[in-house]
Amino acid sequence: MICWPISILHCDMGTPNFEKKTPQPLxxxxxxxxxxxxxxxQQTRRQEIIAKWTEEEFESNVVKNLSERFGDKLNDQTLSVLGVGSGDGYQETLQLKKLKTKFSRIxxxxxEPNTKQICKYQITVRQNSSDITxxxxxxxxxTFQEFMTSIEAEQKYxxxxIVHAMYxxxxxxEAVKTFYELLEPGGKILIMLVTDSGMALLAKTFPQLAVEEQTPTATTESNEAKTNCLITSTDVKSVLSKYQMAYTQSSYTLSADLTTCFTQDEMTPATKxxxxxxxxxVKFQESVSDKTFNEVMDFIKRNTRVQKSDQGGDKYYFDTACDILVISK
Ligand SMILES: C[S@@+](CC[C@H](N)C(=O)[O-])C[C@H]1O[C@@H](n2cnc3c(N)ncnc32)[C@H](O)[C@@H]1O
Structure with missing residues (x-):
């Protein structure tokens, strides 16, 4: 696993300002x-791509299996689901709706530590109430860490x-073992996360940039980031192999169109x-030195996929491949 130096992670960026300007971690x-x-x-069609996987693969990879294993046994009892880092619940709600086709009670x-995100999730639930009766x-x-301090020892799911929250x-x-312990025998864990590509590669190459995938949280926003490690699917898979935890794997790629970075004097606000x-x-172009900006853009350009557009010009796509791991117990 890749670990970044702690000193770069302070939100007040109390580090020496050797770069003229002071970038703020997102x-x-x-x-x-x-x-x-x-x-x-929006640009990478991320929600659509994951939703398509849920529509086409979640049934055979998760629902069918859980239904065969627990359908009869549960009878009229409840299926227990745990969502970790659920965000606004968009993806989780799609998964729950699929599970609902086989389980009458869930x-x-x-x-979700971010208050704005969990509020959005609650609104979605209210709006979809008839679908998810x-x-x-x-x-x-x-946070998950806070949740674990209050959970009952025998609680299982x-x-x-865990969709892009493993970071x-x-x-x-420790994290993978904890999730595995929380799982009922016969249950499934779904983890989606980045591979060692695209954004992960960029963060590894430029550790002085704000740390990859640290999000603001309700309870820890004023604290320093507690963990400074960028976790990729390689790290998770090596734990799964070490403990011989069975899993299946599929993947998808998020392609960000950065063409205007390389073909126009001014990037569009959306590209920025x-x-x-x-x-x-935050405001990467404006906040880092010209030297850092040029080095990062050079790296990005070398790592883009160039494709001819219908209009004849070149399109520059920065791809980040992601893995979908379904772990069985
Ligand atoms: C990249 S977002 C993914 C949200 C959602 N799962 C999705 O795929 O749309 C990661 C989420 O993890 C949450 N998060 C950050 N730290 C966390 C922690 N320690 N425990 C649980 N969730 C956390 C963030 O607030 C954020 O909503």
Whole structure:
């Protein structure tokens, strides 16, 4: 696993200002984080791509299996689902709706420390209430680590879903073992996270940039980031292999169109936001020195996929491949 030096992670950036300007890590600015995240999601069609996987693969990879294993046994009892870092619940709600086709009663425990995000999730639940009758949500506006201090020892879940939230779980081996212990025998854990590509490669190459994938949280936003490690699927898979935990794997790629960075004098505001997300830095272009900016852009350009557009010009795509791991117990 890659660990970044702690000194670069302070939100007040009390580090020596050897670069003329003072870049702010994206995770320190909630509003900018959400703006950049939404632009990145929209541009890469992230929500659509994951939703397509849920529509086409979640059934055979998770629902069918859980239903065969627990369907009869549960009878009229409740399927227990744990969502970790659920965000606004968009992806989780799609998964729950699929589970609902086989299980009449579901208890969905939601752990999301960002207050704005969990509020959005609650609104979505209210709006979809007729589709998800029989699903009882238990809201936890806290981190997973905080949640673990209050959980009952014997509490187990049939399905645990961690969609791009593994980055915040601290030491990867401990985290994977904790999730595995929380799982009922016969249950499934779904983990989606980046591979060692795209954004992960950029963060590894430029550790002085704001740390990859640290998001603002309700309870820890004023603290220094507790874990400074960028976790990728390679780290998780090595733990799974070490403990011989069975898993299946599939993948998808998020392609950010950065063409205007390389073909125009001025980037569009939307591209600037995408760049902020990719570099995890608020107003990246304006806040870093010209030297850092040029080095990062050079790296990005070398790592883009160039494709001819229908109009004949070149399009520059910065790809980040992600893995979907479904772990069985
Ligand atoms: C990249 S977002 C993913 C959200 C959602 N799962 C999705 O895929 O749309 C990561 C989420 O993890 C949450 N998070 C950050 N630190 C966390 C922690 N220690 N425990 C639980 N969730 C955390 C963030 O607030 C954020 O909503």
């Amino acid at each position: 995770y320190c600015n909630h509003d900018w984080y959400l703006l950049a995240l939404n632009e990145y999601y 208890s969905a425990t939601v752990i 029989g699903i009882k949500h238990k809201w936890h506006n806290q 049939h399905f645990i879903t 915040y779980m601290g030491e990867v081996e 936001l995408v760049l902020d997300f990719i570099t995890m830095t």
